[in-house]
Each structure stands twice: as C-alpha cells, then as structure tokens.
Amino acid sequence: xxxxxxxxxxxxxxxxxxxxxxxxxxxxxxxxxxxxxxxxxxxxxxxxxxxxxxxxxxxxxxxxxxxxxxxxxxxxxxxxxxxxxxxxxxxxxxxx
Numbered sequence: 051x052x053x054x055x056x057x058x059x060x061x062x063x064x065x066x067x068x069x070x071x072x073x074x075x076x077x078x079x080x081x082x083x084x085x086x087x088x089x090x091x092x093x094x095x096x097x098x099x100x101x102x103x104x105x106x107x108x109x110x111x112x113x114x115x116x117x118x119x120x121x122x123x124x125x126x127x128x129x130x131x132x133x134x135x136x137x138x139x140x141x142x143x144x145x146x
Contacts, residue, residue: 053107
C-alpha cells in the first residue's frame, strides 16, 4: 500500500476531494494512490502540502514484490551518476 493510499484510508478523504484541493483529476489521484503513476513535482508538492505525505514516497515507490519499479537499476547508480548510455563528459557538459 502506498503512503498516499494509507493517508486516504485513515483520513476519510476521498480521491475526488483530494483531487479538487490539489487541482487534478480524481483518476490521477487514483493512479498515484495505486502506484501506477508518478506525479509531477508540482503535483507532488501540492499533495504533500494537503496530506503531509512525503515527497520521497512518490519517488521511491516499490511494487508488490518489494523490488524497485526501475527493474533494479536504482542500486547500480548513484544519485549523481549520468543517465544510462551517457558518459561522464555528457554529464559534465550538462552541469555547466
């Protein structure tokens, strides 16, 4: 169960009510709650302000097997690693 699903279940707030307060469709809240969609940063911040659900809970979502949704690549890359297929040169140029 995602942190958003836990919040909604314990707070008696409906998907529709939260969607109205944060300015999105109920279906988007349902997808985020189910772990099937990742909100934009703007939407994640709005949900965080309304619910107190951490931003990290949207980024570090896990599937029912407990494995990262990225196919296991998260453990291979550091937070500062360039995207797969790009060398250090491309990463350095982008930072300048």
